[in-house]
Amino acid sequence: MENEPAAATRTEPVRSSAPDSPPTAPTGRKPSPVERLCHATGAALVVSGLLHLIVFAVDGGPWDGPVSWRKPVTFGLSFGLTLIAICWVASYVRLRARTRTVLLAVFAADCVLEVAGITLQAWRGVPSHFNMETPFDTAVSMSLAVGGAVLVVILTALAVASFVRRPEGPTGMALAVRAGFAILVVGLLAGAAMIARGVYLTRTGHQLAGYASTASLKPLHGVSLHAILVLPVLARSLAGTPWSDSTRRTLVRAAVGCYTAAVVGALTWAVVAY
Incomplete structure (x- = not known):
């Protein structure tokens, strides 16, 4: 009797039984053109901040106040x-490719x-x-305010998508991304409140009060903005x-708990010092 052919075997993919295990983002994926643009632009802004730190060291002047080299340093970085x-982080958020491209391109231009x-x-x-001292200064100031509003819209859209x-x-990445965006929205609201109150005081003739x-x-505002970097980096490192x-x-x-406590502390300080 002839030997029967061996039965073909098939290996089933092993799937995690954990109910909250998210799919892992593809590794080794080449950055898209808009991602390369964002990386290059972000690096250029960081370099600009560092160069202005050198300018501050050479030129001197106050670090605090409405006119100082601190602003191009801190804002660039x-x-x-x-x-x-x-x-x-947007690479972990499930979005249509075209939507991600538009949001990132506008965000880069606004930065x-x-x-x-x-x-x-x-x-x-x-x-x-x-x-608002001159028409040119008013144009710059209002463009910064409008740009801030655009930032709020884009980042809120990414937060909602997450x-x-x-x-x-x-x-842990899903929690890190969602918590990072939630805390970021708090920072955006703080920034919007700063702009709204400052513009109101300036428009009503209280320019010095607007600066203060x-x-x-x-x-x-500062603490909340960078949760979207710190928390996902931790999850990726782990x-x-x-x-x-x-x-x-x-x-x-x-x-997430520690970062939330820091935000609550900063919020408490803002209420007490207001």
Whole structure:
């Protein structure tokens, strides 16, 4: 009797039984053209901030106040890092390719507009925000305010998208992205409140009060903006450790709790110092 052919075997893919394990984003994916543009633009803004730190060291002058080299330094570094972070985090948010491209391109252009306006006014030796002294200064100030509104719209759209569909990525990334965007929205609201109050005071003839009105909200604004970078970076870093999914998830939750406590502290300070 002839031997029967061996039965073909088929290997089924192994699937995680954990109910909250999100799919992992593809590794080794080449950056899209808009992502390369955002990376290059963000790097240029960071370099601009560092160069103005050198200018400050050489030229001197006050670090605080409405006219100082602090503004092109901090805004260049902050906008550059935020642009790179948002571009990277957006790769975990489930969006149509065209929607992601449009949002990132507009965001990059707006970041350049904000830093360019602030840097221009620093070199002119005049305040960048709430400055209505001349028609040109008014145009720059209002363009910064409009640009801030555009930033709020784009980042809020990304935040909403992260909650509508669970973000991809390794263990803890979905929580890190959602918490990062939620805290970022708090920072955006603080920034909008700063702009609204400053513009109102300036328009009603209280320009010096307009400059001083933002002081109490600055810590809340600054702390909240960078949660979208810190928390996802932590989740991504933990993916390279030998720790269990449960441990990684616990660490991300602890980090979210600590960051939330810092935001609550900054908010409390803003209320007390207002």
